Structure formats: C-alpha cells, structure tokens
Amino acid sequence: MASANVLRSEWTKIRSVSSTVWTLSLAVVVTVALGMLISALTRNDFGSMSTGDKLAFDPTYVSFAGMSLGQLAMIVFGVLVVSNEYSSGMIRSSLAAVPRRGTFLSSKIAVATLLAFLVGLVTSFAAFFLGQAMLGAHRTSIGDPGVLRAVFGGALYMTLIAVFSMGVAAMLRSPMLSLGILMPFFFLISSILGNVSATKKVGRFLPDQAGQKIMQVVRPFHDDTPYGPWGGLGIMVLWVLAVLAGGFYLLRSRDA
Template sequence: MAVMQVVRSEWTKIRSVASTAWTLSLAVVVTLALGVLISALSRRESGSMDPRARLSFDPTLVSFAGMTLGQLAMIVFGVLVVSTEYSTGMIRTSLAAVPRRGVFLASKVAVATALALVVGMATSFAAFFLGQAMLGPLGTSLGEPGVLRAVVGGGLYMTLIAVFSMGIATMLRSPLLSLGILMPFFFLISNILGNVSATKKVGRFLPDQAGSRIMEVVPRAADDTPYGPWGGLGIMVLWVVAALAGGYAVLRRRDA
C-alpha cells in the first residue's frame, strides 16, 4: 500500500472515532475556561499583590493556566489514537494491510500530530487573547518581547504532550495501562519531583517541566535552571523522540 493511502486510512480511522473529537474538544474547553477564570481572579487580586510578586507576574503564563488540565485531555487523545486498535483487535487487520510497521506507525503519528498541532495552536492563541482580555491593564500583547514565542510554544507544548503519549501507548498497547501511568506521572509525580528541593534538579528535566518553560516570558525569581525556553522545549522533543523510538521497537518485535 502506498504511503499516501496509509495516511488517508489513518485519517479515516481518527475522524471516525467519536472519542477523538470529544477529547480534543475537552482539551480546548478546559484550557480556555480555566485560563479565563485564573486570569479574571488574578486581575481581581492584583490590588493586594506585593512588589516582589508584581515584578515576577507573567500575564502570558497566567493566560495558559488551563493547560495544566488541558494537557490531560491531550494525553487521552494520544493514547486513544494508538491503543483503540489494540483494544478492539483491529490492529491485526491494520498490520495485515500495512505490513511495513514503520510506515504504519509513522503515518498514524503524522496524522494525529497534525491534528493535535492545529488544535493546540488554536487553543494557545485563543487562551492568550481571552486571558489578556480578562487581565485588562495587567495584560500584555503579541508585540511584546517573547510573547509570540510563548504563544506559539504553548501550541507546540500541547502537541508534544499528545505525541509523547502516542509513543508510550505504542509501547504499552493497553489504554488503561497507558493512562494509568501517564496521568499520575504528569499530574502528580512530575509536580512533586519538580517542587521538592531534594529532587528539583532532576524534576526540571522531565518532559512537561522542561517543555512548559517555552510558555514563560517573565523570568522566575532566583531561577537557576540551566536552560532557556527553547532549550526546555528541545529537552521535551528528546523525550518524545525516545518514546516514539521505544514504541517502534516494541511494534516491530511483538506480534499484534
């Protein structure tokens, strides 16, 4: 089967599964709703802000507050794109039709990544503009230094979260096992490792901790992180590449 036929086939699979639309819609709604809420609360509480907090206040990052939960929906999307075929048994039919497993996986990841990128970018820009509207005089604009980079980076971050999840799901093959590992990892374990002094230096090299730096415009107070916004995103890309490589290795060696 030609590569473009495989790509079209994967697109048909993704758009024919209702859970795909629901998870992406949830990512958008949760990210925007929570971002608007936190931005509005930040404006309301601005009068009681101490001078040090004002200096480190990052209006761009505040508008992305919803991505903490929005990324969980992107994780679910990434897992379902891959593992649905395993749970239904359709993976046998798919691999029989496309015996070149590298082409099969690359096509699936390419289509899902493109879809996640469109949704991620649209969500990031919408979250920024809505957040700045709520912040009012505390807000910023795309023309300010570093802001456009942060907004574009927000879309890339959400996309990479989904692709990383695809790689892990390809390795584990089970939706329950994949979500059972990824959800606690991003929502709990990573935050603990990144905020406890004994493990902070290790935690900041985890994919979400490193990648989220791309969304920051105002530097953190007394920050000693050894990489900048693009360096952090680069670390996240390495995690994604490793996850996809592991997924391909498992797919190539195991039976369906």
Template sequence: MPVVTQVLRSEWTKIRSVRSTVWTLGLAVVITVALGGLISALVKNDYDNLSAHDKLTFDPTFVSFAGTGLGQLAMIVFGVLVVSNEYSTGMIRASLAAVPQRGTFLFSKVAIATLLALAVSMVTSFAAFFTGQAMLGDLKATLDDPGVLRAVLGGGLYMTLITVFAMGVATMLRSPLLSLAILMPFFFLVSNILGNVSATEKIGDYLPDQAGQKIMQVVTAGDDAPYGPWGGFTIMALWVVAVLAAGYLLLRKRDA
C-alpha cells in the same frame, strides 16, 4: 497511489470515525481556554495583594496558560486513544496485515494525529492567550511585546508534543488503561511533586512537561532553571523522540 498516501488516508479515516478522539480534542480546547480565563480574572482581582516579589515576577502571558495543565490531560487521552483503540478492539491485527511495513504504519498514524493535534493546539493557545489577556485588563500583554508571540506559539507546540509523547507510551504499552494509569498520575501528580520539592527539584527540571513549559514563559526573573525557553523545549522534544523510538522498536519485535 503510493502506499504511504493510502495509509495516511486510512489513519485519517480511523481518527474521524471514532467519536471519543474528536470529543477529547474539543474538551482540551474548552478546558484550557475557560480555566485560563477564570484564573486570569482571579489574578487580576487579587493583583494588588501580591507581594513585591510576586509583582516583579508576574507573567501575564503565562497566567493565561494556567488551564494548560488540565487541558493537556485531554490531549494525552487523545494520543493514547489514537494508538490503543486498535489494540483494545483487536483491529490492530487487520491493520498490520494490510500494512506489514510497521515503520510506515506507525509513521502514518503519528503524522496524522500530530498534524491534527498541532492545529487544535495552536487554536487553543491563541484563544487562551486572548481570553486571558482580556480578563487581565490593564495588566495584559500583547503579541507585540518581546517574547510573547514565541510563548503563544510555544503553547501550541507544547500541547502537540504532549500528545505525541502519549502516543509513544501507548505504542509501547498497547493497553489504553495501563497507558492512562501511568501518564495521568505522572503529569498531574508526580511531575509537580518532583518539581516543587527542593530535594528533587533538579530532577523535575528535566522532566518533559516541566522542561517544555519553559517555552510558554516570558518573564524568567527568579527562575533558576539551567536552560532557557528553547533549551527546555529541546529537552521535551528529546523525550518524545526517545519514547517514539522505543515504541517503534517494540512494535517491530512483537506480534500484534
């Protein structure tokens, strides 16, 4: 059996055998769908009180993804745990002894976790969309509307890339606590602050989450970002590639 196939199977077994990683994926689904549905219902009830400008820029598809901001934190935890669990338990020494080709080791771990995150994220994105549109009633959008299917697929891709980004950071830092101590405040606080303050708004446009979320938007009226949905997604993908490359270089140079 080829080495890569054996390593892929090994990584799949590791993920399945750790309950915390499975629970975080389930939590991501529940939070994203439930919060998106709740906020969609609240928006429906308050729609008549919106200003003319807010009604013009109303995006029913993006509203249904309102839970993504919180749900992505569970995906970040999943990405961190997939990598750093082996460091915290000391199992990384045995893993690297069994697979001395560190590129193969990292590729296999990232590949299995990415495929799993993609499957869960796509289910989550479609579930959040249909739940949110049901709550919006006559304000709802449908998959046949221009740009909607792209946005829903983009929601799944966005959460997948967030997971891979977290894996790259965890590969660099090795510590689960340190990785989460940096990633959680960055995505939950720092990025939002930079993106909503006029002096730093241009910087915020190029942060991975701010840029990546553009792919989930259908209505872009009033959005002055210097790129479109796929441009924002490309920026996020470049961030992910850069972080993974840095993680791989550090993995090659240092001891377990």
C-alpha cells in the same frame, strides 16, 4: 499500499472515532475556560500582590493556567489514537493491510500530530487573547518581546504532550495501562519531584516541566534553571523521540 493511502486511512480512523473528537474539543474548552477564570481572578487580586510578585508577573503565562488540565485531554487523545486498535482487535487487520509496520505507525503518528498541532494552535491563541482580555489593564500584547514565541510554544507543548502519549501507548498497547502510568506521572510524580528541594534538580528535566518553559516570558525570581525556553522545549523533544523510538522498536519486534 502507498503512503498517501495509509495517511488517508489513518485520518479516516481518527475522525470516525467519537472519543478522539471529544477529547480534542475538551482540550480546547478546558484550557481556554480555566485560563480565563485564573486571569480574571489574578486581575482582581493584583493590587494585593507583593512588590516582588508584581515585578515577576507574567501575564502571558497566566493566560495559560488552564494548560495543566488541558494537557490531560491531549494525553487521552494520544493514548486512544494508538491503543484503540489494540483494544478493539483492529490492529491485526491494519497490519495485514499495511505489513510495513514502520509505515503504519509513522503514518498514524504523523496524522495525529498534525491534528494535535492545529488544535493546540487554536487553543493557545484563544487562551492568550481571551486571558489577556480578562486581565484588563495588566494584559500584554502579542507584539511584545517573547510573547508570540510563548503563544506558539503553547501549541508546540500541547502537541508534544500528545505525541509523548502516543509513544507510550505504542509501547504498552493497553489504554488503561498507558493512562494508568501517564496520569500519575504528569499530575503527581512530576509535581512532587519538581517541588521537593531534594529532587527539584531532577524534576526540572522531566518533559512537562522542561517543556512549559517555552510558555514563559518573564523568568521568575530565584529561578536557577540551567536552560531557557528553547532549551526546555529541546529537552521535551528528546523525551518524545525516546518514547517514539521505543514504540517503533517494540512494534517491529513483537506480535500484534
């Protein structure tokens, strides 16, 4: 089967499964709505902030406050895209139709990545503009230094979270096992390692903490992180490439 036909087949699979459509819709709604809420609360509390907090205030990053929950939906999307075929038993038919396993998985990931990026782009720009509207007089402009980079970075971050989840799902194959590892990793382990002084230097190199730097315009006080926004995104890309390599290797080396 030609690569173009494989891509069309994977696109049909993704759009025909309601769960993947709903998770992407939820990612948009949750990220934008929570970002608007946090931005509105921040505007109301701005007057009571300390001088230091006002100087370090990052209106762009505030509008992305909903990203922490929005990424949950992107994780679910990434897992379901890959593992649904294993849980339903369709993987045997898919591999019979596309015996070249590298082509099969790369086509699936390519289509899902493009879709995740488009959704992430819409989400990131919507979160920014609506969040800035909620901030009122404390807002920033898309043309200010570093802001456009941060907004595009938000889309890249959401995309990479989804692709990372695809790689993990390709290795583990089970949706429950994949989510059972990814959810605690991003929402518990990463937070603990990043906030405990003894492990903080390790936690800053985890994919989510490193990747989120791309969405920051103002560097917080006392932030001694040894990399900048693009460096953090680069670290996240390395994590993603590592799990994808693991997924490709295991798909080639074991039975369906």
